[in-house]
Amino acid sequence: MELFITKLLGIEDQNIKIDNLFDAGTHKEILAHLDYDAPPCPACKGQMAKYDFQKPSKIPYLETAGYKTLIRLKKRRFRCKGCRKMAVAETSLVQ
Structure with missing residues (x-):
């Protein structure tokens, strides 16, 4: 089901x-x-380690079957084990 939805919406990021x-x-x-x-x-x-997820980003997406589509995307955060700096997962879907 998930694969069908991502293909239907044209989401190419496998993550x-x-x-x-x-x-x-x-x-x-x-x-x-x-x-x-x-x-x-x-x-x-x-080496960074998985930390937690951010609050969901609201991403307006295309219109499907007359309905507007909104993606609420939670992005993984990472924290470095050495210097303790944080980073957020990136995707081509969001700038």
């Missing part, structure tokens, strides 16, 4: 996982999260 989909009457909402393995730290090049 975005859809949690729920519902009709809010005036628009459709997709609840999703962005998660992947921890990257190296951009500051010190040390």
Whole structure:
């Protein structure tokens, strides 16, 4: 089901996982999260660890079957084990 929805909406990022989909009457909402393995730290090049998720971003998306679509995307945060700096997961879906 999830693969069908991502293909229908044209979401190419394989790291975005859809949690729920519902009709809010005036628009459709997709609840999703962005998660992947921890990257190296951009500051010190040390190892980062998964930390938690941010508050969901509201991403207005295309209109589907006459309804506007809103994606509420929670992005994973990472924290460096060495320098303790934080980073947020990135995707081409959001600037």
